[in-house]
């Protein structure tokens with residue numbers, strides 16, 4: 240029987256009790272408005288763990304002042320109904336005041352992989368993510384937490400956070416789930432107008448174009464230009480379209496063997512992101528004699 244838990248102390252006690260009884264606990268942190276991308280994380284957690292917790296909390300700290308915090312979909316009843324069909328033991332849905340008590344004044348500030356891309360465009364976003372993820376891990380002290388590769392940069396930030404603070408939790412990154420036309424599943428897809436929805440496929444198309452050129456040995460500038468062209472051809476206003484090192488997100492040299500392609504763009508007032516890790520390629524040896 241699924242239980243909705245609002246109180247962090249109660250949540251922590253339930254998870255600790257299960258672990259003390261030798262059960263492995265998996266945790267899927269979300270902001271709700273659940274879709275098949277989220278349930279794929281739940282399914283993986285259920286395959287690998289004995290008990291599963293899902294958090295639903297729209298975290299005010301990770302939204303900028305001009306962003307969509309107030310209109311972000313809050314659908315707890317529908318989310319609970321959806322999760323009833325999945326192997327979920329606990330839905331953790333705290334109040335804002337449980338997560339950020341009166342007088343709250345503590346933040347986690349992340350550097351490294353948090354600096355570029357979303358970090359540049361959304362100042363403070365990853366500090367808000369890292370702070371809430373840390374608080375969620377304290378309330379849900381699971382063995383393993385599951386995150387979607389759709390938010391590639393977020394997964395790097397969370398791994399950095401866990402490593403730097405020595406948090407006793409294993410992070411698993413699960414594949415992006417896509418609509419039949421290739422659009423990455425996201426709660427924000429619901430904002431797209433009927434006219435913009437077909438244009439949104441430009442994001443995944445630009446990533447496939449990058450993958451083709453990359454495998455053919457094209458240089459970084461050519462690939463990034465092609466990604467921008469594909470986005471623009473679909474009416475997506477480009478925010479960024481770049482190749483980066485999959486772990487550090489630093490720029491990649493032309494002869495890099497590994498890269499992730501990252502895109503962000505706008506359709507009307509909707510901002511979407513997507514990414515694709517490119518297949519490792521054999522590159523010519525650098526001439527070390529001279």
Ligand code: PAF
Pocket residue numbers: 268269270296298301368371372390393
């Ligand atoms: O990916 C999300 O839904 C959120 O950023 C997360 C990890 C639940 C933190 O609020």
